[in-house]
Amino acid sequence: MSDPQPNFEFSEVAERAWTLPAFTYWKRSWFDRERSEIFLSSWRCVGHVSEIPEPGDYLTHTLIDQPLLVVRDRQNEIKAFHNVCKHRAHLLLTEERGNLGKSLITCPYHAWAYDLNGALRAAPNCELVRGFAKNDISLDTVKIETIMGFIFLNLDIEAAPLGPQISAGVDRFRAHFSDLENYRLASSTTFDIKGNWKNVGDNLLECYHCHPAHKAFVDLVDMDTYIVETTGTWSWQGGTTRPQNSAYRIPDGLSDQQREFITFYVWPDMAFVRFPGSDAMAVFVFEAVAPELTHQRFAIYSPDGTLDDIGQSVANYFSEVLGPEDVSLVENVQKGLHSLSYDRGRFMVDADRSYFSEHAVHHFHSLVMQHMRR
Ligand code: FES
Ligand SMILES: [Fe+2]
Structure with a gap:
């Protein structure tokens, strides 16, 4: 039998809301309830x-x-x-x-x-x-x-189809690629993160940390163009990149669209990522394993299953720079979540929903609460 329903307040108004309490990131009974209320019926x-x-x-x-x-x-x-x-x-x-x-x-x-x-x-x-x-x-x-050729499973045989829930995002993402149905796997890595799956999601879903923690990323992406949008069970982040930057070199002469960085997040635990400057893309899945253990899968796909130089540069940047920067952040947060001095933090949400704003994290926490309160 599941634990009783959550007994803390959670505001649906992002400007006023506080994050989920720390115990939801490490307590076994909460994780077990997430297993039954979220994962056994999600895609x-x-x-x-x-x-x-x-x-x-x-x-x-x-x-x-x-x-x-x-x-x-x-x-x-x-x-x-x-x-x-x-x-x-x-x-x-x-x-x-x-x-x-x-x-x-x-x-x-x-x-x-x-x-x-x-x-x-x-x-x-x-x-x-x-x-x-x-x-x-x-x-x-x-x-x-x-x-788009990607296989999704759901253990709940009655589950509502995923396609209609995310079709607007899929159309928007698909517009950047010729034929994702025929893409092929170029590489796949899975590694352990010593952190709760929501901690990994929180990190994915805001760029408030990008300036302090990802120096090369904020040089790669023209942050004036960066957007963070939420809707239904998915959210979207993206911006145009600069050819000259400290992350990796992007060839001159590409269109804005070809240079675009995109993270298309799909509830509960995955995102499609567009590789700027390349026709490769990646699937990022943060698989909950235990309250404080997540398997992070990063699988890269391209039209013919190989990576050209630029695709390889992006892959290297993700696996050697951006990924390790985020893993360190997440694992250090996980330790902090046990502190007697911490329970919840304020979402830093601004009225303009700027790229600094944490509204997509609030959106994610709202989805968690919708499932946990069922
Ligand atoms: S044949 Fe499968 S457990 Fe016996
Ligand atoms: Fe990050």
Whole structure:
């Protein structure tokens, strides 16, 4: 059973609001409630269709404690199931990705075998077990949706489709790329952050910290053009970049659009990022694992799965400069959140919703509260 509902005030008016209390960033009971009220019914981006191009290709994913699998079936349709055997719960596919060839999904423990529709096809010795009806057994389906070629899963089979919720943002993002459905994975890294997933989200969703903490970023981006907008279950940050800057060199002669930096955040835990000056982009997922542990996945995609010089420069800047700067901020906040001297802070929101303003963090906290108060 979930814990009782939150019993603190949270203002929907950003100008007046205070952040979520510190305990929500480390207390196990709060995290467990987030698991049930947020993650078991939200959409999680697990990859791109090009990562499982052939029939029989699969990938596995863990959502907190829920093992999942995504497979392309023989009819080229992508399906998702709980990655757990119905006999005695052994994981079915234990590799991160692979190809089943012509085989069924076969459990390594006692060799129960399921087809790509999830139906149980074989269970050794089952003919001799009285009343055992093989046909009654199948893997539980996970809801799946692809957006711009990216695969999203939802454990709540009744969940409202994601597409309509974020379509305006998707249209806006898609306008920067020729054909995201056919993009391919160029690289992917996942690393641990010793911090709560909301702490990572908070950091992603404001640029109030950019001047003090990201010297090269505020040289790269023309901050006079930087916008932070929120709507529904997504938000948008972006601005034009300068060719000459201390982060990395951008070729002259590119249009404003080609030089644009974009972070398109989608509730609860991911963002699409546009690489300024390049046709590459990235998916950034901050996967909650435990109250104070987040797996950060940063996967880069490009039209042909390789990075040109400029794409590589952006990737290096993100992984060697911007990323480590943010990880340090988040981990130091996580330590501070345990202090007896801290509980909540004031959102620094201004009337103009300038790029300094923390309204997108307030928007994020509002979404957390909407789910936690259900
Ligand atoms: S646990 Fe899978 S066959 Fe026994
Ligand atoms: Fe940052």
